[in-house]
Amino acid sequence: MHDDLFGLTQILDYAVGVIEYETEDYREATQVFIRFNSTGKRLSKGDLFLAELAVQVPGLATKDLQRVAQKHPNFEFTMPFLTQCLLAVCTGRLKTKAKEAWKDENGNDYTQAHIKEAWRKTERGVEHVIRFLTSTVRWQSADLIPSFNALIPLIVIAAENSGITPRDAELARRWLLLAGVRAYFSGSVHSEIDRILRRLKKRMSVRELWNATARSLRKIAPSDFQVSRISGSVTSMYLSMLAERDARDWLDRHFRLDGKVHGHNAQLQIHHFFPKSLLKKHGRGEDQINTFGNYAVISKGSNLDVLAEEPATYMKRIPVSDSELEKQCIPLDRDLWHVGQYDDFLRERSRLLTASTNAFLGKN
DNA sequence: GTAGGTTCATTGGGCTATGC
DNA sequence: GCATAGCCCAATGAACCTAC
Incomplete structure (x- = not known):
């Protein structure tokens, strides 16, 4: 030294x-x-x-x-x-x-x-x-x-x-x-x-x-959503689609989900639909917790106060409509919102993300 | 001179230590 | 307990190198 x-x-x-x-x-x-x-x-x-x-x-x-x-x-x-x-x-x-x-x-x-x-x-x-x-x-x-x-x-x-x-x-x-x-x-x-x-x-x-x-430039496939990065090309594409769909915040329906999720003056944040602490408690590794299929976008100021609850529990308190969930490609089947169904949830979310993104990008 | 592979530099996210 | 700073590492774009 x-x-x-x-x-x-x-x-x-x-x-x-x-x-x-x-x-x-x-x-x-x-x-x-x-x-x-x-x-x-x-x-x-x-x-x-x-x-x-x-x-x-x-x-x-x-x-x-x-x-x-x-x-x-x-x-x-x-x-x-x-x-x-x-x-x-x-x-x-x-x-x-x-x-x-x-x-x-x-x-x-x-x-x-x-x-x-x-x-x-x-x-x-x-x-x-x-x-x-x-x-x-x-x-x-x-x-x-x-x-x-x-x-x-x-x-x-x-x-x-x-x-x-x-x-x-x-x-x-x-x-x-x-x-x-x-x-x-x-x-x-x-x-x-x-x-x-x-x-x-x-x-x-x-x-x-x-x-x-x-x-x-082949079209989007489910594997494209197996990424952990919050900032990056997949998130940029997703945010473009959310703005096109006029997606709104889950707590404040007047707040448009339009902006960025990181960096200086970010207007939005990434919300883990299945909370990190819940998945950790059930033995899930980082790669399974931090994956795009588990990400949703909400406003920076929103505090959903979910702790380690399952989506099936905490979503009952949150006044978000099915149409807003559809905009974010969240499966509406509440049976998939239990931690025991996490793998099926990710599979279905990836399928919805892929279909929605390709529809949004349009044909050649 | 060009194309494509490899290496380097930068950036941002996550984690941890520290201070308030 | 929360906010912030600093470090480490992975991802990615830019630059460099080499074979043709």
Whole structure:
């Protein structure tokens, strides 16, 4: 312990090297900046694209992108993310070296006018997608977005088509929610987005986006609800469905179950339909207690005061209608609300969740 | 240069210790 | 007894690496 503390104090004597490099050329400075990025805190591709953009079109990043980044309090997109959206709209690709980001296939710089026009379209695309997220998907904040990368193709489509038509909106929602649950954008993200963007060049539509990815986006199955995470793509999809169904709190019928279940200013909370302490008492393990089939959503302020009672007991005191229970896919058969029937309850709840979610997501 | 596999970094949930 | 802080770990997205 003493050695560790002594070692820590040595940091005060650590010699930090400084190299002075004089230049008036912003481009040259950026190249040096990118080259030095191999050590220390590594910057993301988006950071480097942003640095190059600042050189290519002075003022665009510091004024226009920043304005959009700060415009929507519940959808605070980062500058690197917006830069990647702009890059996708401007060049039709994302996978590139930073210093070649704003060049065409012949190696020539895109003109300032071209990039500014692309930004005008990107900004419009971002606005349309936020409207789509709040109205069709019914997410009121960016906290519920499982993957920001998934928004990029949608923003490109909305930018090029001046929005997402009401006819396409439901397919776009199906695509976004399934892309989240299937963790479509993990692994080689830039390669995959580039492949999608190449397809979209041929036909810029949500239908084409769906066709390009459908093989990986199989419909929801009961096993998809065997998750313990309270935050995550399955919960985001469930909350979207609850808002669509105009689900209400179990104690306060006027309170819409619309919002998020975790994080700062969460409006909702997860309620274990079979209380943890009850299941623990009956020898159930964590994986059986904390599983989506046992989760319901209620308002943050609600205290159902259930202790270790069975649902069959405590639900008699709670003035919730069958229609609200149906919205949350809770089996109405009261015989399943006894702890001895827990396995059958989970099986039936998973079946109802699967059927309801697939109906909500709609057909291709 | 690209695709796909692997590794790394970040985030959020759960648990426990501590303070009020 | 409750609230809060801090730690650990799993999940996940991003970055990196390698084979073709």
